[in-house]
Amino acid sequence: MSTKGASLKGLLLVTLLVSHMLLTKEGVTSLPICPNGSVNCQLSLEELFDRAVKLSHYIHFLSSEMFNEFDERYAQGRGFIAKAVNSCHTASLTTPEDKEQAQQIHHEDLLNIILGVLRSWNDPLIHLASEVQRIKEAPETILWKAVEIEEQNKRLLEGMEKIVGRVQSGEVENDIYTPWDGLPSLQLADEDSRLFAFYNLLHCLRRDSHKIDNYLKVLKCRLIHDNNC
């Protein structure tokens, strides 16, 4: 009975949060696909990029909040930050680390890198969504965000593949990808180690989502607005 009540409350909270988010942010999901209703309708590249940037911003926003909540709830007093010389599983991917490098890289390469990072996060996000539920007394908001991020990441991946299909002249390279082997660390018996693994993963997620958001904005300004955003 109490769990029922709790899940109802959680559902209500989720509904409120989602509606709040959707109302305060620019509508992430409400853009019509084919406003003109034409048969052969295609979204313009500008619209694709708009949506992609909105999605990536939304994902980064959720990751940031999820990390903050997790930090507040579980990481206080455990000294995680001191140990957080964390290396993310995507560190093996060569990504632009400053503005110069981002300026100089070719947009196709950058798009491929973005795709690679998104693909590399597909698996961890699925497991994050399922494993975070096993954390003792995990707040509903964290649970919900994990699920939401995983969904939105899929949609962004689809959108990016569309963009790449439009932009790329050559064939699409699929080889940029890093496998993730962190699942055992999320399932450790020792609670401290397990929580530290989550902390690391969420920290990496926040960082990588920020990277992708930035790269997409750079690409959008470069390709659509001609460096004059």
Add this chain to the structure above:
Amino acid sequence: DLLQRPQISKCRSPEMETFSCFWTPGSFYNLTVPRILQLLYKKSNEEDWKECPDYITSGQNSCYFNASYTSVWTPYCVQLASKNEVYDKKCFSVDEIVLPDPPVHLNWTLLNTSQTGIHGDIQVRWDPPPTADVRKGWITLEYELQYKEVNETKWKELKPRLSTMAPLYSLKTARDYEIRIRSRQRTSEKFGEFSEILYVSFSQIGIGCDRCTEEVEFPWFLVVVFGVCGLAVTVISIMLSKQPRLKMLIFPPVPVPKIKGIDPDLLKKGKLDEVNSILACHDSYKTQLYSDDLWVEFIELDIEDPDEKNRASDTDRLLSEDHLKSHNCLGAKDDDSGRASCCEPDIPETDFSASDTCDATSDSDQFKKAAEKEEDLLCLDRQDNDESLPSFANTDPQGQHRNTQSENSLLWAPFGDSVESPRPSVHTQISNQNSLTSTDFYAQVSDITPAGRVVLSPGQKAKLGRAQREGCTEQNFTVDNTYFCEADVKKCIAVTSHEENEPHVQEQGYNEDGYFTTESLSTTVANLGASTAAPPSSETPVADYTSIHIVQSPQGLVLNATALPVPDKEFNVSCGYVSTDQLNKIMP
């Protein structure tokens, strides 16, 4: 002064391309040679600590990392140390420490003014901080605008926005305003510093309101006046309206405080004795509501008086009406028959000055009934002032001090029919064996144990004049001058049962508490013409006690003869009573 360690105060990147770290030297600094503090840094994938590349550009006690040293999403650790000691250490990545510079080039333009010229709208514009590369999309900024009148202290805020312009509506043209703006990276929480303050003065562009009248304030005075008038009209109309329900709804009648049985005049006159006595009637009363069935089951009532069926009040039987009125105790003659509407059946209106508002709750009803019985019961105590209570002759000896008013007419009738027939004893189930007509034995309650048992004690023999009863002499009454065995007496009474039409409990000499003792009962019996009772065997001061098993007040007491172990064979066990002494031995 406390010695403070050198500390890294903050590290900040204004545009996500460079960053700087700042520290406080602490009080150590004065003691040591300057510049001995070093800032070392290390990227996450490196092993060695390197020294800060630029101690100058960002000012004193700072370290500046230019674009070539900055990798945005790479974890850094910086360390403040001297040759021997590490004072502070911080780890971060550059994307986490972005705090943009303030916006620049603030200006405003007038959008429009109101018709009266008192208010105006303006549009504020600004440029993003020059260091932030917003054009290429490397950093996305959000702006927050704050404004206030010049002589105010609190700033008003607008919601953060992405665009570099913002409208301000409905500013007073007669006043001057200050505006300031700050920015932050879009997904961060912390804002950078505020920009310079922009002054807005309408008079400068000629819109100044020289002819402006005083601002129209909300007409509080008018609102209050009209509100009060309207309320007064409403109240008066309600009061004057003929609708009693509406009146009741809005102005419910206030119940007058009243204690049942007490005439407020008594208090005024200072007759504290009576007041005390009446108040005592209310004391320690257990509000227990019992169904009629229990009453029926345990107490057998005979109606001697043909009038009694009509009498609602049993206290009438117990007390004389004069007595009642003089003592203002409950139990005035009270015909319950017409009592449907009013809620206080037991209080005669005439005796009490306060006008009763009907307390319509059934609980209070019951309570009053119960309280009344209690009073009836205990009021008998208080009659010691007046020993001449001949009207006790009216009373039915059968426990009528515990009687519900409204049920009288119902209850008494069946009992009335059974006057003649022998009935089981009122007192206990045990005494069902009796074949005599019901005869109640009254007992003086001397104590009530915590367990709820009532300890009966003998009355006093001094005042009793005993009549002798013939037919019972052969009985060996194990009685001192207090109690007869019920069985014994009943046998005696059976002889004279036909004469029970008369109230046979005469008022004898009273003992203090006014309860009937069996002495008085015996005298009553004697008055029936029976032979004298056996003389009290004064040599055996054995009182017959019964412990009261259940106090079912108001209906009565269930006397449990076997409640106490009777180890001593001295008892007349057949009576089932326990004498005082035995009782004292048995009871803890």
